[in-house]
Amino acid sequence: MSAVNPALRRAAPARLAHHADTATLLAGALFVLLWSTGYIAGKIGLAHAGAFTLLVARFTGATIAFALLALAGRADWPDARGAAHSAVVGILSLALQFGGVYLGVQWGAEIGVAALVIGAMPLLTSALAPWFGERVTFRQWVGLALGLLGVLLVLTDRLHIGAASFGAYLLLVLGLFGISLGTLYQKRFASAGDARAGLAIQHATATLVLLPFAWNEHFVFDGSLAFGASLGWLIIVNSVGGFGLLFVLLRRGAANRVAQLFFLIPPVTALLGYFMLGENFTALKFIGFIVAALGVYVGTRPAPPRVR
Secondary structure, eight states: OOOOOHHHHHHHHHHHHHHHHHHHHHHHHHHHHHHHHHHHHHHHHHTTBOHHHHHHHHHHHHHHHHHHHHHHTTOOOOOHHHHHHHHHHIIIIIIIHHHHHHHHHHTTOOHHHHHHHHHTHHHHHHHHGGGGTOOOOHHHHHHHHHHHHHHHHHHGGGOOTTSSOHHHHHHHHHHHHHHHHHHHHHHHHSSSSOHHHHHHHHHHHHHHHHHHHHHHTTSOBOOOHHHHHHHHHIIIIIIIIIHHHHHHHHHHSOHHHHHGGGGGHHHHHHHHHHHHHOOOOOHHHHHHHHHHHHHHHHHHSOOOOOOO
């Protein structure tokens, strides 16, 4: 038996790493696309239902979907400690984030302001990252600055702060802290187990937390085709697809690097709004898209290997 060429043996790990990076890049791009459609579907859904009613219906459907996927795949369910960690993520990333954003918009906060506040999530995540054992490099801070600049360019014509009450904007900030803390907490404590089981627990917890608020709304919805279609999209595409990909991405990379993908969500949402809702998409928005993409590239690309 002939010996394996040493050059081929050294090249094999590099090829595997390249394939893994390509798969992560494709997963990140798909995540941004799926997550961005949630703003369109959520905007439509909120016109036909109360904020908490829509969220409880969405999270209930996602709980059932993830539980069925876990049972069909004979997934290993976490122990009590692991389930508790997933429950904390559900409270932060789902109940607090979406509860704050949906109710803030329903109280009059402009959708552009909401997108800007949540678009700042990578900055807050990076600022909090050292508390969760992650290091943020200078290059990543440059990427964060470029990403935020891109988001500002995209949303320039939609930032009209002051039309809503202070409480509406405070709800958006609570949503920002929810997704930022939830992302870091999940990466640190709740990303090692089976994604299907973990996400079922997260969505079930969020459902229980928001159920009293939906009850207070009297579960108001109009039962229209638009409501049903938006709800189905939010469950299948955003919750099952979007959160499933987020779970995988957090398992593969640092939370602050994954968070920088959120800079691309406002530009992609603006582009989807142009094609699906007839909203304006200007040259300035396109420039913002490019700047945000550059920021994500600078902030998430792997560090060059050290020369010995």
